[in-house]
Every structure is written in structure tokens, then in C-alpha cells.
Amino acid sequence: MTDAGKTSESPAYDVVVIGAGPVGENVADRARAAGLSTAVVEAELVGGECSYWACMPSKALLRPVVARADARKVPGLSAAVQGPLDVGAVLAHRDDETSHWKDDGQVAWLESVGADVYRGTGRLTGPRAVSVTAPDGTEHRLTARHAVAVCTGTRAVVPALPGIEEARPWTSREATSAKEAPGRLVVVGGGVVGVEMATVWQALGSEVTLLIRGGGLLPKMEPFAGELVAEALTEAGATIRTGVSVTAVHRPAPDGPVTVELDDGGRIETDEILFATGRAPRTDDLGLETVGLEPGSWLTVDDSCLVEGTDWLYAVGDANHRALLTHQGKYQARIAGAAIAARALKTPLDTVPWGAHAATADHAAVPQVVFTDPEAASVGLTLAEAERAGHRVRAVDYDLASVAGSGLYATGYRGRARMIVDLDREILLGVTFVGPGIGELLHSATVAVAGEVPIARLWHAVPAYPTISEVWLRLLETYRG
Amino acid sequence: MTDAGKTSESPAYDVVVIGAGPVGENVADRARAAGLSTAVVEAELVGGECSYWACMPSKALLRPVVARADARKVPGLSAAVQGPLDVGAVLAHRDDETSHWKDDGQVAWLESVGADVYRGTGRLTGPRAVSVTAPDGTEHRLTARHAVAVCTGTRAVVPALPGIEEARPWTSREATSAKEAPGRLVVVGGGVVGVEMATVWQALGSEVTLLIRGGGLLPKMEPFAGELVAEALTEAGATIRTGVSVTAVHRPAPDGPVTVELDDGGRIETDEILFATGRAPRTDDLGLETVGLEPGSWLTVDDSCLVEGTDWLYAVGDANHRALLTHQGKYQARIAGAAIAARALKTPLDTVPWGAHAATADHAAVPQVVFTDPEAASVGLTLAEAERAGHRVRAVDYDLASVAGSGLYATGYRGRARMIVDLDREILLGVTFVGPGIGELLHSATVAVAGEVPIARLWHAVPAYPTISEVWLRLLETYRG
Numbered sequence: 001m002t003d004a005g006k007t008s009e010s011p012a013y014d015v016v017v018i019g020a021g022p023v024g025e026n027v028a029d030r031a032r033a034a035g036l037s038t039a040v041v042e043a044e045l046v047g048g049e050c051s052y053w054a055c056m057p058s059k060a061l062l063r064p065v066v067a068r069a070d071a072r073k074v075p076g077l078s079a080a081v082q083g084p085l086d087v088g089a090v091l092a093h094r095d096d097e098t099s100h101w102k103d104d105g106q107v108a109w110l111e112s113v114g115a116d117v118y119r120g121t122g123r124l125t126g127p128r129a130v131s132v133t134a135p136d137g138t139e140h141r142l143t144a145r146h147a148v149a150v151c152t153g154t155r156a157v158v159p160a161l162p163g164i165e166e167a168r169p170w171t172s173r174e175a176t177s178a179k180e181a182p183g184r185l186v187v188v189g190g191g192v193v194g195v196e197m198a199t200v201w202q203a204l205g206s207e208v209t210l211l212i213r214g215g216g217l218l219p220k221m222e223p224f225a226g227e228l229v230a231e232a233l234t235e236a237g238a239t240i241r242t243g244v245s246v247t248a249v250h251r252p253a254p255d256g257p258v259t260v261e262l263d264d265g266g267r268i269e270t271d272e273i274l275f276a277t278g279r280a281p282r283t284d285d286l287g288l289e290t291v292g293l294e295p296g297s298w299l300t301v302d303d304s305c306l307v308e309g310t311d312w313l314y315a316v317g318d319a320n321h322r323a324l325l326t327h328q329g330k331y332q333a334r335i336a337g338a339a340i341a342a343r344a345l346k347t348p349l350d351t352v353p354w355g356a357h358a359a360t361a362d363h364a365a366v367p368q369v370v371f372t373d374p375e376a377a378s379v380g381l382t383l384a385e386a387e388r389a390g391h392r393v394r395a396v397d398y399d400l401a402s403v404a405g406s407g408l409y410a411t412g413y414r415g416r417a418r419m420i421v422d423l424d425r426e427i428l429l430g431v432t433f434v435g436p437g438i439g440e441l442l443h444s445a446t447v448a449v450a451g452e453v454p455i456a457r458l459w460h461a462v463p464a465y466p467t468i469s470e471v472w473l474r475l476l477e478t479y480r481g
Numbered sequence: 482m483t484d485a486g487k488t489s490e491s492p493a494y495d496v497v498v499i500g501a502g503p504v505g506e507n508v509a510d511r512a513r514a515a516g517l518s519t520a521v522v523e524a525e526l527v528g529g530e531c532s533y534w535a536c537m538p539s540k541a542l543l544r545p546v547v548a549r550a551d552a553r554k555v556p557g558l559s560a561a562v563q564g565p566l567d568v569g570a571v572l573a574h575r576d577d578e579t580s581h582w583k584d585d586g587q588v589a590w591l592e593s594v595g596a597d598v599y600r601g602t603g604r605l606t607g608p609r610a611v612s613v614t615a616p617d618g619t620e621h622r623l624t625a626r627h628a629v630a631v632c633t634g635t636r637a638v639v640p641a642l643p644g645i646e647e648a649r650p651w652t653s654r655e656a657t658s659a660k661e662a663p664g665r666l667v668v669v670g671g672g673v674v675g676v677e678m679a680t681v682w683q684a685l686g687s688e689v690t691l692l693i694r695g696g697g698l699l700p701k702m703e704p705f706a707g708e709l710v711a712e713a714l715t716e717a718g719a720t721i722r723t724g725v726s727v728t729a730v731h732r733p734a735p736d737g738p739v740t741v742e743l744d745d746g747g748r749i750e751t752d753e754i755l756f757a758t759g760r761a762p763r764t765d766d767l768g769l770e771t772v773g774l775e776p777g778s779w780l781t782v783d784d785s786c787l788v789e790g791t792d793w794l795y796a797v798g799d800a801n802h803r804a805l806l807t808h809q810g811k812y813q814a815r816i817a818g819a820a821i822a823a824r825a826l827k828t829p830l831d832t833v834p835w836g837a838h839a840a841t842a843d844h845a846a847v848p849q850v851v852f853t854d855p856e857a858a859s860v861g862l863t864l865a866e867a868e869r870a871g872h873r874v875r876a877v878d879y880d881l882a883s884v885a886g887s888g889l890y891a892t893g894y895r896g897r898a899r900m901i902v903d904l905d906r907e908i909l910l911g912v913t914f915v916g917p918g919i920g921e922l923l924h925s926a927t928v929a930v931a932g933e934v935p936i937a938r939l940w941h942a943v944p945a946y947p948t949i950s951e952v953w954l955r956l957l958e959t960y961r962g
Contacts, residue, residue, distance in 0.1 A: 022946075055947050059889045064557040071552045075574035076545040076566040085557040093556035097889065327946035330954075334940075354941055361941045369945040377945070408540045408578065440918060443925035443942070443950035450942040453932035459815075460835055460842045461924070461931040464850040464858070465503075465808035466536050469924035473811075 013039045015340055016130045016144040017151055018122035018286070020110065021048020023317030023329035024151035028115040030337020031147075036344055038115040039142055041122035041132050047106040049153055050326040052098050057176035058196055060097035062371040064090050065203040069232070069373035070436050073410035087181060087204050094176075101177070123287035124148065128312050131287075146344040147312050149336060150299060151329075152286065154279035154318040159246070167249040167258050170274040172197070181205040182271040186260055188246055189276035190217040192370050195229055197274055198238055199372045208238040209268060211260075213245050218376060221368075222383065222432045224416045225376040229434070231414075232373045249273060281319045303358040304351055305336035314340065322362040335359045354450075364429075365450035369439045374415055377442035380430030380449040383420055392423045396479045400435040403474060404466040409437045417471045419445075421479060426455045437468055444469065455479070492597075494520045496821060497611045497625040498632055499603035499767070501591065502529020504798030504810035505632035509596040511818020512628075517825055519596040520623055522603030522613050528587040530634055531807040533579050538657035539677055541578035543852040545571050546684040550713070550854035551917050554891035568662060568685050575657075582658070604768035605629065609793050612768075627825040628793050630817060631780060632810075633767065635760035635799040640727070648730040648739050651755040653678070662686040663752040667741055669727055670757035671698040673851050676710055678755055679719055680853045689719040690749060692741075694726050699857060702849075703864065703913045705897045706857040710915070712895075713854050730754060762800045784839040785832055786817035795821065803843040816840045835931075845910075846931035850920045855896055858923035861911030861930040864901055873904045877960045881916040884955060885947040890918045898952045900926075902960060907936045914952070922950055936960070 015031040017024045020042035031038045045052055064085050071081045099105055110117055120134035125141070130148060132140040156171035158164060170178070175197040181204040187194050190212035202208040210217075210233070217226035217233075217240070230240055248261040260268040284296035291313065293299065299315035300308045301322070307313040316336045317329030339357040342349050350356040367379040383395040400406050400415030407413055415435020422429050431445035448458060459476055463469035496512040498505045501523035512519045526533055545566050552562045580586060591598050601615035606622070611629060613621040637652035639645060651659070656678040662685040668675050671693035683689040691698075691714070698707030698714075698721070711721055729742040741749040765777040772794065774780065780796035781789045782803070788794040797817045798810030820838040823830050831837040848860040864876040881887050881896030888894055896916020903910050912926035929939060940957055944950035 050946070056885070056889075059886075059947050063889050064555050067552055067555040068558050071548055071558070071562070074545050074548040076568065076571035077549050077552070077562065079567060079570075080564060081552070081558065081561050083561060086560060087557065089560075090557035093892070325946070327943050327951070330946070331941075331943045354938060356937065356940075361943055365941065365943070367943055367945040369948055404537070405540075408537075408544050411574070437921060439945075439948055440920075440922040440950055441924060443922060443944055443948070443953065444928050446944070447925050447928045447932070447934060447939070447942045451928070451932055451934035451938050453928060453934065456837065457835060457932050458928070459837075460812075460846065461928045462808050462812045462842055462846070462848055463924055463927070464848040464920075465531070465806070465811070466540050467850055467920055467924070469921055470808070472924065 010141040010143060011039070012143040012145055013037045013116070014144070014146045014344060015039070015149065016142050017041065017149045018130065019048070019151035019153060020046040020106070020117065021151060021153055021317065022050050022326050023153070023333045024048070024149065025106070025110060026330045026333030027149045027151060027316055027337045027340070028110060029113050030334055031340055032113045032115055034341030034345060036146065036341060039118055040110055040115050041118045041120065041130065043121045045101065046103040046110060046117065051106065052101050053173040053176050055326050056097050057094050058200070059371055060094040061090060061176070061200040061204070062196060065199055066371060066373050066375065068203070070410060073412060073436065075411060084205065085203060090204065091179065098177075118142070121285065123285065124290050125287055126290050144312065147314055147340045149314040149316050149340070150283065150286065150319050151316050151333070152282040152319055154324060155282055156275065157278040157280045158275045159277060161246060162248040163250045167251040167273060169249065170272050172276060175201075175274050175276075183207065184270040185209070186211060186268055186270040186273045187276060188274065190214065190219065190226065191276060192218065192368070193276035195233065195372050196370065197276060198233060199236070202233065202236050202238045209270065210238055210240045211244050211246065211262070212240070212242050215242050218370065221376060221378050222418055224418070225370070225378070225432060225434045228374055228414060228416065229370070229372050229376055236373070279318065279324060281321070283319055303360060303362070304339035305332050305359065306339070322359070323366045325366065325368060328362060328366055331361060332359045361450055365446060367442055367446045369442055371439065374435045375437070375439045376434045377438055378430065378432040379442060379446045380428065381420055382430055382432070383418070386420050386429050391429060393429060394421045394423055394479070396421060396475050398471055398474045398478055400433070400438070400468065400471055403468055403471045405468040405470050406435065408466055409468060417475060419475050419479070421455065427452045428455070433471070435468070441469055444472065491622040491624060492520070493624040493626055494518045494597070495625070495627045495825060496520070496630065497623050498522065498630045499611065500529070500632035500634060501527040501587070501598065502632060502634055502798070503531050503807050504634070504814045505529070505630070506587070506591060507811045507814030508630045508632060508797055508818045508821070509591060510594050511815055512821055513594045513596055515822030515826065517627065517822060520599055521591055521596050522599045522601065522611065524602045526582065527584040527591060527598065532587065533582050534654040534657050536807050538575045538579050539681070540852055541575040542571060542657070542681040542685070543677060546680055547852060547854050547856070549684070551891060554893060554917065556892060565686065566684060571685065572660065579658075599623070602766065604766065605771050606768055607771050625793065628795055628821040630795040630797050630821070631764065631767065631800050632797050632814070633763040633800055635805060636763055637756065638759040638761045639756045640758060642727060643729040644731045648732045648754060650730070651753055653757060656682075656755045656757070664688065665690070665751040667692060667749055667751040667754045668757060669755065670759075671695065671700065671707065672757060673699065673849070674757035676714065676853050677851065678757060679714060680717070683714065683717050683719045690751065691719055691721045692725050692727065692743070693721070693723050696723050699851060702857060702859050703899055705899070706851070706859070706913060706915045709855055709895060709897065710851070710853050710857055717854070760799065760805060762802070764800055784841060784843070785820035786813050786840065787820070803840070804847045806847065806849060809843060809847055812842060813840045842931055846927055848923055848927045850923055852920065855916045856918070856920045857915045858919055859911065859913040860923060860927045861909065862901055863911055863913070864899070867901050867910050872910060874910060875902045875904055875960070877902060877956050879952055879955045879959055881914070881919070881949065881952055884949055884952045886949040886951050887916065889947055890949060898956060900956050900960070902936065908933045909936070916949070918949055925950065925953065
């Protein structure tokens with residue numbers, strides 16, 4: 001917090017960033033690196049959703065679960081890890097990894113790059129104008145000479161079901177910050193949040209029931225990803241019910257159980273219910289109406305993250321709906337920050353595909369790792385996406401269990417790999433790996449896809465033997481046929 | 482074994498392969514895929530050193546050690562894995578992974594691709610002529626219409642020290658196939674075999690002393706690799722002594738201990754001594770003298786693996802001394818097999834750098850993973866190698882402990898990454914990662930180096946958050962400065 005924040009003047013900055021999650025932090029960092037004066041406005045904790053209620057706590061909770069699952073498949077070690085995890089130690093570690101929900105470190109970092117931090121709710125009041133309402137009610141009016149960047153992210157969407165308020169449902173925030181494992185937990189939704197949280201709480205002692213409307217888990221990935229994760233989750237003791245929707249919830253006693261009504265007429269009693277059913281942009285209370293945009297909407301941007309129809313408003317990260325992932329938002333932030341600087345300083349813009357000011361990877365090479373047992377990781381297009389986009393492609397599949405390195409990693413290894421070959425350009429459009437120990441392997445695919453490395457050259461990228469990476473050789477051999 | 486092997490005729494093949502390790506198997510596979518008749522000669526087990534006395538057993542032994550070391554750094558799991566490994570289970574698994582030193586499966590595979598397998602010692606008797614002396618003394622004389630491929634690999638070199646014979650020292654073979662942990666084990670040599678076997682046997686119960694002539698472990702990697710491995714090995718209880726050489730060994734009683742004399746005047750008593758001090762080509766009993774080459778020499782080849790001065794003799798894998806690694810030998814085998822076929826069938830040769838018939842990666846992108854705690858992995862050139870080769874380079878370093886994914890992987894994470902940037906071409910010449918859980922991360926670097934992906938494009942290869950792979954972003958940021 002700088003002195004500027006204690007006055008109600010109207011200080012002018014080159015750049016005003018609304019939202020100090022990882023995305024806003026990176027926009028500010030790039031703007032400052034270019035010598036632009038920068039204000040950052042944050043209504044909650046500096047560090048954002050990722051640091052306190054998403055990536056960091058979820059992965060702190062998942063790592064012990066996945067490490068135990070892997071260790072159970074290692075001869076000579078498996079017997080020692082049959083027992084339960086030390087839940088207290090896991091939760092204490094999660095608390096450490098979220099800095100106990102305190103943001104001093106992140107504030108210090110932002111200030112160290114020379115950005116001014118304003119605590120409060122930031123709202124546009126017109127072009128290049130932002131008002132900040134501080135917690136004590138003070139209002140600060142900021143002016144942005146060059147750009148305002150909206151980096152406010154998303155919030156969980158909870159469906160407006162009968163009884164939803166009295167049921168006090170969990171969202172991703174409660175699921176990642178809970179202080180103890182509920183006895184029974186119903187998880188609604190089979191996307192990444194749903195499967196990761198089902199994995200965590202089942203392993204930490206809850207009796208988990210996963211309810212999904214569709215037919216499978218992880219519907220945005222290749223179908224085998226959800227199949228393999230569902231298999232392991234079921235073996236771990238969770239119940240998965242497909243093709244069902246929740247129609248109502250009841251929690252008659254404040255501390256009592258929740259009854260969940262389903263569209264097939266069934267009922268489930270549970271201690272907590274988590275809705276992991278989607279995200280909405282945090283743009284509803286942002287003053288968008290003052291600049292001709294619709295409150296609550298996703299903001300449509302070009303590849304430099306400039307909002308359509310403006311020359312000063314940027315939307316970076318989740319709010320632009322390009323790829324709702326921390327790392328992709330940070331990528332956009334680096335690019336948008338550089339583009340803001342180039343436009344401000346009138347240096348050359350490089351917005352051709354894969355240029356320094358174009359977030360081309362958002363279209364072509366978005367990576368994601370789901371930290372479940374088994375891990376599921378993908379980059380670029382799935383087969384279905386590639387076909388929909390009109391590419392002439394071939395899907396090349398390989399059973400990861402047939403790779404020497406997999407068998408050495410875990411006895412009874414189960415996993416699968418797929419690469420999508422663009423038959424016209426002989427490059428890869430997408431790659432998916434599902435199996436234990438493949439999380440770090442994904443980046444090889446990301447380099448291949450984003451680098452548009454020709455198949456003929458990938459033959460010269462030799463995987464070290466005997467790693468799981470040797471699946472690359474097997475995929476190439478399978479493609480050669 | 483085919484019928485051909487039971488006669489003493491002189492059958493003609495298109496290709497004769499001497500040595501049926503992974504390299505010979507792959508040459509045969511590629512020759513057969515091109516429709517060339519192929520004989521494979523093997524004096525020991527089909528599958529070679531890698532399958533029975535190197536990669537497979539060593540990694541089967543190492544995986545439990547490394548998995549336990551990693552699990553000990555995971556909150557909620559660490560307490561369960563403080564005890565010793567179940568040594569019997571580990572050794573039994575190693576026995577399974579080596580198929581109990583039986584090669585039926587590998588013979589069946591070779592026969593399935595249509596190669597004839599000859600059991601016995603293969604020797605050149607002149608250009609394109611190979612004699613096979615079978616175990617029963619029968620001799621088979623084979624003719625190769627197009628090519629003979631020497632894929633005989635290497636053997637361990639044991640120095641000719643006083644007392645060496647009576648000491649019955651271990652080489653990599655005994656170290657990977659031992660039926661129990663010796664009480665005390667002296668390991669001589671700090672290369673990959675030395676550090677991997679010291680890691681295994683210390684964890685399986687031996688009191689290990691590692692003796693190295695030079696100043697550090699893993700001397701072919703960046704210096705920090707050996708430093709970090711030495712630190713962990715010492716913490717695991719092993720003793721490392723640098724700057725010492727063994728001058729003599731004594732084992733007065735056949736079942737008694739060995740006394741090791743050192744050049745500093747010291748002595749060590751041990752139960753077994755392993756020499757991991759280098760490899761020599763298995764070309765001494767190959768009939769090289771009949772074709773004007775020197776027995777026992779490394780065979781110098783071009784990028785298609787054709788031996789200098791010949792148009793029919795290939796040396797593939799360790800015997801050509803380009804890169805003594807199974808995966809690199811297999812890579813050469815694919816290329817040599819294709820080159821043999823192209824020359825035999827008079828189809829176009831593609832021997833330009835990175836062409837289909839040029840093992841260019843041998844010079845530019847050899848990957849290696851050392852499966853120790855921490856893992857050490859590298860591809861391409863080290864800083865010292867790049868400078869020696871006259872490149873204008875910059876080494877970019879990053880502390881892996883500062884990556885969010887590292888802290889989530891293991892509490893108290895220690896590790897380091899380095900990339901070598903070619904400042905003239907703005908591509909990477911080499912990358913090294915050292916730390917827990919980085920083995921599968923190496924392939925991202927291998928794709929970047931072999932793919933010659935420009936730094937400007939690597940910025941678009943976004944690492945998934947929060948994986949250890951995010952070190953890529955940190956390295957790029959550090960380079961940008």
C-alpha cells in the first residue's frame with residue numbers, strides 16, 4: 001500500500017491493473033519493466049484465486065495422494081504405504097503453501113517491482129478511468145494514460161437450485177481450504193475441479209460420491225483420460241454416478257446433513273456438497289456499462305488481449321474466456337504487458353502468429369495437467385477438436401503400459417498416449433498423456449506443438465532410456481506404421 | 482534359432498548383424514522392414530547388456546530407492562517410509578525385469594520380424610564374410626550381400642592392479658545382478674555406473690565407500706550435477722573420497738574381505754569392490770584384422786554409421802564410441818538400418834544434417850538421465866563443451882527450489898537447472914536439470930535442442946502450472962534479464 005492509496009486524489013498512471021492475481025501481477029511486472037507507472041487494484045488477497053483457493057492448495061493436497069498412489073506400485077516400498085495419510089500433516093502443509101491466506105509476501109513482491117497497490121474494489125467509470133472503493137469506504141479515482149487491464153478472473157457458479165442457500169454448498173474455495181475431511185462428500189461436476197477434489201477428499205477420509213450430468217469425467221480431454229481417472233477413483237473407493245443432475249438440496253438443521261435430490265428420483269444424504277459446475281467472469285461489478293460493455297460478460301479480445309472496439313482496455317486471463325488456466329493467463333499477461341508497453345512507447349508491434357505480442361498459444365498449444373491418480377495431461381487439440389476445425393489429421397495411440405520406463409516406474413502401470421498429426425503439415429496439433437508420472441512429460445509435447453517441430457525432426461529427439469518419455473519413440477513408430 | 486543355424490553351409494543374407502542387444506535388434510528390424518534378408522549373431526543373451534546387466538536391472542533397483550527418497554519429502558506420507566526397503570521384494574522385482582536372465586521373449590521378437598538368429602561368436606573373415614562359432618563348436622559361414630553391422634557394444638574395463646584376479650572384483654554386471662547386499666561395498670569411479678550403484682547398494686543396506694580419482698561425481702555433466710548427487714549420497718550414509726586411486730587389492734581368503742590399498746597410503750577393508758572405471762569396445766575378437774582394421778579399437782564411422790574406408794561395414798552403438806547409451810545406440814540403429822536399406826535398394830540417401838540417414842543428434846542432442854537421488858539429466862552440450870567447440874554462448878542458471886511446482890513435489894526441494902544459449906543463433910545447445918522428479922522433464926529439452934526451436938518461440942511453449950516444468954519460464958525470464 002503506497003501513500004497514493006491514502007488520499008482521494010486522482011493520480012494518473014500509465015497503466016491501471018484491476019485484479020492482483022498471478023495475471024495482474026505479471027501485467028504489472030511487464031509494464032514496470034518497460035518503465036510505465038503502474039497501479040494495481042485488489043479487492044481480496046494479492047496473489048489471487050490461484051495462490052489461496054486453487055492451484056496452490058489443491059496441488060498441496062493432491063501431491064501426497066498421488067505420491068502415495070505411486071509408491072503403492074513400487075516393489076519394496078508398497079507395503080509401507082498401505083495405511084492412511086497423516087491428514088493433519090497434509091492439511092498443515094496446505095496451509096503453509098497458501099501462506100496461511102496472508103498476502104504480505106505477494107504485496108512485497110509487487111511493491112518491489114515498483115507498482116502501487118490499491119486495496120479495494122476497482123470499477124471503470126469511463127474510458128481510462130478507474131475508481132477504487134477501499135474497505136473503509138474511501139474512494140480513489142485513478143486515471144490510466146495508456147491502458148486499463150482487467151485481470152479479475154472468475155468465480156465458481158453455483159446453480160440456483162431449491163434449498164441451495166440453506167445447504168451452504170462448497171465451491172472450489174471451500175474444497176481447497178477445508179479444515180477437516182467431511183464424513184461424506186458429494187461432488188457435482190466431472191471437470192478438473194471435480195475430479196481433483198474427489199481424489200483429495202476420498203484419500204483424506206471422506207466417502208465421496210461424484211455426480212456428473214454427462215457420460216464421463218474430464219470431458220474436455222480425449223475420452224480415455226476420463227476413463228482411466230474414473231477407474232482409479234472407483235478403485236480408491238469413490239462412487240461415480242453418470243447421467244444425473246441435482247434438482248434440489250436440503251439442509252434442515254444448520255449443522256446437520258444435506259439431502260440431495262436427483263433428477264432420476266433418487267436421494268443422497270451427505271455431510272457436504274461441492275458444486276464444481278463451472279465458472280463465471282468477475283466482470284459484473286466492474287463498471288463495464290460506463291464504457292459500453294455488458295456487465296457480467298466475458299470480454300472478447302484480440303491476440304494482444306485488447307478488448308474489441310477499444311484501444312486502451314485489455315482483458316487478460318480468465319476474464320477473456322480464452323483459456324481458464326493460471327499459466328495461460330500469465331502467458332497472456334506477459335504478452336499483453338509487452339503490447340501495452342509497445343503501444344505506449346510507440347515501439348514496433350509484433351502481432352503476427354507466434355509474435356512477441358500475440359498469444360497464439362491460446363489457440364494452438366494450451367497445456368493442462370490434472371494432478372489425479374493417474375495424472376492426465378494434454379496440450380493443443382484433441383482429435384474431436386482437430387476434426388471440428390477442419391484439419392486433415394490422424395490420431396496415433398500407444399499403450400503407455402508397453403513402455404519399458406512405465407513398468408519400471410510402477411508395477412501394473414496403466415496409461416495411454418495419443419498424438420494428433422496434421423497430415424498436411426506433418427506437425428503435431430495435440431498430444432495427451434494419461435498415466436502415473438507423466439505430469440512433467442507434458443512439456444515435451446508443448447515444445448513440439450508450440451514449436452511446430454516437424455515429425456521428421458522429432459525422430460532426432462531421442463528419449464532417454466528407460467524413461468516413460470520413450471513413448472515418444474513408440475508414437476513415432478506407430479505413425480510410421 | 483532357425484534351421485540355417487544347424488548346418489555348416491554358407492548362407493547368403495542381405496545383412497548380417499553381429500550382436501543382438503537393443504542396437505542389433507533395431508538394425509535387424511529396420512533391415513527386415515525394408516525387405517532385406519537378415520541374420521543376427523549373438524554370443525550371449527539376445528537382448529544384450531542393457532536388458533540383463535545394465536539399464537533394466539539398474540533401474541529396477543533404483544526406482545524403489547528414488548521413490549522412497551521422494552516419498553520421504555512428502556508431508557503426510559514421509560513418516561510411513563522412514564524404514565528400510567524390503568530388499569527381497571526389490572531384488573525379486575529386478576529378477577522379473579531381467580526376465581530371470583532368459584532371452585526367450587527377445588528371440589521370439591527377433592524371429593517375429595523375420596530375422597534368422599545364430600547363437601555363437603561372430604567374426605569377420607574378410608569383406609562381407611562372417612563366421613559364427615556356435616557353443617558346440619560348429620562353424621557357420623555367412624555372407625552379407627550388402628552390409629555387416631557390428632553391434633557388439635562394450636565391456637567393463639577393470640584395471641590391471643596387483644591382486645585384482647584373486648579379489649574377484651564386481652563390474653557393472655555383478656553390481657546389477659547381485660543376489661544380496663554386501664555388508665561393505667567399495668565403488669571405484671564416479672561416473673553414471675558408480676553413482677547409480679552406490680545409490681542402490683547404500684539404500685539396500687551396504688555401507689558404501691565411493692572412491693574417485695578426480696574431484697567430483699558425474700564429470701561429464703555440468704559440475705552442479707555431481708555436487709548435488711554427492712550431497713544426497715553423503716546424507717544417505719555413503720562415504721565419498723575424492724582424489725584417490727586404488728593401487729592394489731587383496732582378498733587372502735576366497736570368502737573373506739578385500740583390502741583396498743590407496744595411493745595416499747590408506748587402506749580400506751570391504752566385502753566387495755566394484756570397478757566402474759570405464760568401458761572398452763567388444764571388438765577384440767571380431768576378426769577386424771581380416772578387413773584391415775585393428776582388433777580392440779573403437780570403430781570410426783560417418784553419420785550413417787558406415788565405418789571409414791568401407792562401403793559395407795557398419796558399426797552401430799557403443800562400438801563406434803559416439804555415445805555409449807542404449808537409446809542413442811537404438812537411434813543410430815534406426816538410421817543405419819535405413820541407410821543400409823537405401824544403399825541396398827538404391828533409393829535416395831538423406832545424409833544432410835538431421836536427415837533420415839544422419840545420426841546428427843549424436844553430435845548435438847544426446848540425452849541422459851541418471852536415476853539417482855536427486856535425478857540428474859542433460860541433453861546436448863555443457864557450458865565447457867560449448868565453449869571448447871567455439872560457440873558464443875551464455876549459461877543461464879536457475880535454482881529449481883524456487884519453482885512453485887518443486888516445492889509442491891518435495892518439501893526442502895534442492896535442484897538446479899541450466900540452459901546453454903547459442904547467442905548467434907538464439908537456440909539452445911544444451912540443458913541440464915538436477916533435482917527430484919525431473920527425469921521425464923528432460924525430453925522437453927531434447928525436443929527444444931534437437932528441434933532447434935528458437936528462443937522466441939520457446940516463450941510460447943507455456944509450462945503447465947504448477948509443475949516443475951515451470952523452470953522453463955524462469956530460465957527464459959532469467960535469460961531476458
